[in-house]
Amino acid sequence: MISSKKYTEMTEGELERELAALRQEYERCATLGLKLDMSRGKPGADQLTLTQDMLGVISTPQDCITENGLDCRNYGLLDGIPEAKRIFSDLLGIPMQNIIVGGNSSLNMMYDSVARAMLYGVYGSVKPWGKYDKIKFLCPAPGYDRHFAICQSLGIEMITVPMTSDGPDMDMVERLAASDETVKGIWCVPKYSNPDGIIYSDETVRRFARLKTAAKDFRIFWDNAYCVHDIYGEGVSLLNLFNEAAAAGNPDIIMEFASTSKISFPGSGVAVMCASDNNLRQIKSIMTIQTIGFDKLNQMRHVKYFGSADGIRSHMKLHADILRPKFDAVLAAFREKLAPLGIAEWIEPKGGYFISLNLLDGTAKRTYELCSKLGVTLTTAGATFPYGIDPRDRNLRIAPSYPTPQELTEAVEILCLCSKIACAEKLIG
């Protein structure tokens, strides 16, 4: 019999009996030949089909002409078509002239922005970032593994900043940014943070807006990936850092990114970056060497299909309806199977794509391995931290979107089982 008593209050004998029962159950599951994936924030097939009709929404030559008379089928217009800028302007609350509508990937725009800074510097740099012996980025963690991978790839040293329920530990951010000229940036997912699902508090955003940095060319990489990705209704709204920073006399500090990857099609969406006039002037002067322009037909496809920012907002309710039962299933299983045992903590996110599970210290990797052997793939343990090393080895990122509800139920069952085994083993020591 598997128990629901607090593991931390069990005797060693009780724990050993519990572990034996869990292992029996594990052996049974090993015979099921499962193949389930909760590793990446991929939309499910039913979500992809929501925007299927977008594919046919432009067809005639006239459909391809922008409001300022430009032919989307031809070369030109480096920074995107005006009607797409307007929609993102409404959506993000950022002036049209501060927006570049790009290609299919905000990750690509972020990587290019950091690579560009390495090669050329940013507006206000005294030299390219790559000309320093070493530069550093602040990395709130747990965070997005692909942000950390950009730093690692480009040889940028990462300094872990703990996350709180209000966002990154701002005392630490302020101290580090103010004290070291080689600290050049910070990665932020300010709304429904990856993986915790935290929305940065107004105070956190205001402190970012007023941030005093030793480097004259420090940048906040504000990855607003989940700006309209509410699952349980429109909850707490995120304060607009672009406006706040400008009001604080600090307009150049932010580079904001977003995309429709999880609104229309991942891989065939439209990405944007937003920055001050000074920043965009410098960025465009280099971007115009890199490309003649992005895919304007795909931008127009999005414009014709959604029509407006409100069109996107109401479309997101359809995604929420599909995602909500999946998040519910994971959270219900955690509440039922893990909560009583005192071995796990998590935040119940109101949107985004992830649930972040913290187990007992020193059990995340073991849980990941146990799941793997049963055919349940999670995001690699440690991936949510710089260099892939979770100092407490406790965090697992759960991505509930891709599996079907049935698969998800099975996968979470396995996850809970493996978490319990790993924690029981740890407590026995």
Next chain:
Amino acid sequence: MISSKKYTEMTEGELERELAALRQEYERCATLGLKLDMSRGKPGADQLTLTQDMLGVISTPQDCITENGLDCRNYGLLDGIPEAKRIFSDLLGIPMQNIIVGGNSSLNMMYDSVARAMLYGVYGSVKPWGKYDKIKFLCPAPGYDRHFAICQSLGIEMITVPMTSDGPDMDMVERLAASDETVKGIWCVPKYSNPDGIIYSDETVRRFARLKTAAKDFRIFWDNAYCVHDIYGEGVSLLNLFNEAAAAGNPDIIMEFASTSKISFPGSGVAVMCASDNNLRQIKSIMTIQTIGFDKLNQMRHVKYFGSADGIRSHMKLHADILRPKFDAVLAAFREKLAPLGIAEWIEPKGGYFISLNLLDGTAKRTYELCSKLGVTLTTAGATFPYGIDPRDRNLRIAPSYPTPQELTEAVEILCLCSKIACAEKLIG
């Protein structure tokens, strides 16, 4: 009366009378208020409409599934869908596994390849190119201004190599590449070269394949932009450098690029890069940090519309039918109005997008300015040379594709007039 006698055989008095007549004609043209653009290789609107039906060719979810069962609408597949690789493989004569099908811009892939080399080096580099005090590229010229702009932007010194009717001066290429470890690359447009329209001879390609370079990490940037862009039938074919280099034991020396920008839609086409196994392994290991993948739906759109490499080849005949009369008009005007005067030389290209006009030394800039004042925009004089400086100030690049035939006739008339004025002025001294 405007003459058709050789300017070089006129007396000063004759030239002065000629110039007076030309200037009278120029004044008349100044009253016409023209606005004509022959500056960029942009397809005309009738060319864009040729592939209009491509926009509706994928619509159902089933249309979006690749032959290996992957959903193009979702994340994944960094290097492109297999069916798109197969078409480019057939088109370029390069194995599928040596192809990355990318986004909408081969220029972007080229820029990224050089930027990547600056930041990380290429396969076989002892250090990133950016870690040298100075590296150099060989730049056959006249050449493509956007290639030169990449070098200039990234601080790569450019060494001009003269073009011959067989391609770059290979004696010079071999000497420079063999003698200097900091010479890291060369830009080539081997078929219908921009702007001369030259097809590199078999011997030139073979010498590239066998090239001995002082740098262990020298790369030939082989921009096969006009690989199927014949205008006057399938003429001389280009020898396959990818195969020749492999056969010569030099497989890693080439990075080849191409795109459908001038096959389907400029800005919404599909670009590819091709390289050896060693090169691609290194490139993909970095590209996977930059992006999760390119727009696979657009790749599928191209696959479904063209069906095969032969589908593309026969489609190109439709482009040729539109472009041929435009090239004919320019060449006829040159033959009629410039040839008798002994002030101009040009190659009659059999494909591509440009006609390269060489006037008397020291007259290209003046001709460009005279045209500008009449509302006729040419590619900036000098742009076809590194740093925008044509040492003989004689080359002008004519792009006949974008204007309508009527506009083109007017524009070429102006160009011939201005060429004559500039040359007459020069001869009078």
